[in-house]
Amino acid sequence: MPSDEEQVREAHAAFYEAFSDRDMEAMEDVWARDAPVSCIHPGWSLLVGRDAVLASWRSILEGPAAPEVAASREVVHLYGDTAVVLCVETLADGQLMATNVLAKEPGGWRLVHHQAGPISMAIEFEDDDDDDDDEGPPTGFLN
Amino acid sequence: MPSDEEQVREAHAAFYEAFSDRDMEAMEDVWARDAPVSCIHPGWSLLVGRDAVLASWRSILEGPAAPEVAASREVVHLYGDTAVVLCVETLADGQLMATNVLAKEPGGWRLVHHQAGPISMAIEFEDDDDDDDDEGPPTGFLN
Numbered sequence: 193m194p195s196d197e198e199q200v201r202e203a204h205a206a207f208y209e210a211f212s213d214r215d216m217e218a219m220e221d222v223w224a225r226d227a228p229v230s231c232i233h234p235g236w237s238l239l240v241g242r243d244a245v246l247a248s249w250r251s252i253l254e255g256p257a258a259p260e261v262a263a264s265r266e267v268v269h270l271y272g273d274t275a276v277v278l279c280v281e282t283l284a285d286g287q288l289m290a291t292n293v294l295a296k297e298p299g300g301w302r303l304v305h306h307q308a309g310p311i312s313m314a315i316e317f318e319d320d321d322d323d324d325d326d327e328g329p330p331t332g333f334l335n
Numbered sequence: 336m337p338s339d340e341e342q343v344r345e346a347h348a349a350f351y352e353a354f355s356d357r358d359m360e361a362m363e364d365v366w367a368r369d370a371p372v373s374c375i376h377p378g379w380s381l382l383v384g385r386d387a388v389l390a391s392w393r394s395i396l397e398g399p400a401a402p403e404v405a406a407s408r409e410v411v412h413l414y415g416d417t418a419v420v421l422c423v424e425t426l427a428d429g430q431l432m433a434t435n436v437l438a439k440e441p442g443g444w445r446l447v448h449h450q451a452g453p454i455s456m457a458i459e460f461e462d463d464d465d466d467d468d469d470e471g472p473p474t475g476f477l478n
Binding site: 227228230232234235236237238240265267269271272273274276278280289291293295304305307308309310311312 | 370371373375377378379380381383408410412414415416417419421423432434436438447448450451452453454455
């Protein structure tokens with residue numbers, strides 16, 4: 193039996209496979225059936241509920257401009273039967289940072305939330321060292 | 336004893352209170368001590384670990400351009416001892432959509448992940464109705 197982390201990574205990979213394959217059936221399978229779901233596409237406001245979220249994905253996957261996307265640098269944090277996966281999404285025209293939240297349902301780990309947003313600065317991963325006190329964002333970066 | 340949802344809303348409000356009050360001590364109290372933490376500031380890449388995340392908040396709160404921020408339209412989704420809270424962040428120069436993930440630690444609900452990203456389209460919340468099939472994002476919205 194694969195560990196929870198392995199199952200989470202597999203479910204996370206299945207999401208990006210459905211995305212890049214424009215496979216709506218697989219996308220429906222990825223999202224939770226019972227747990228509440230939500231989604232924040234880049235630049236978009238919040239979508240709540242399986243119907244609204246899947247309708248948005250259908251619109252993206254079936255649209256003429258469905259983006260090619262690849263996930264990389266996945267970081268998995270487990271909180272019991274919930275997992276937060278952070279990753280970089282690489283598209284033709286740039287990179288996004290994504291948060292994906294998964295929950296363990298009777299049928300396995302499923303996506304319950306997705307947010308992706310643009311990265312305007314270079315990728316720089318930081319470890320949990322004590323020597324990074326001077327590596328925070330520059331002040332005023334929100335302006 | 337307040338319900339889990341009430342406790343989550345309270346912890347979530349404490350995060351934005353610490354943010355807008357520029358109160359670093361309160362900010363340190365908001366973030367989880369034991370559970371793994373992560374943060375994606377707008378336009379920024381991923382920060383992992385309590386030290387890196389708190390260093391970034393210290394840099395923001397103590398900087399000359401610390402933004403005024405107010406959270407609104409909170410949506411709380413509970414997954415056992417983990418919660419996902421979605422909200423709109425209103426700043427002087429625009430609105431962001433935020434994902435906040437909280438986990439229940441022995442001392443109470445604490446923040447384990449934060450991502451905020453710009454909203455470029457009008458706020459429009461959708462319900463989980465079946466009549467919203469034509470309300471997905473416009474195709475090509477990522478380009």
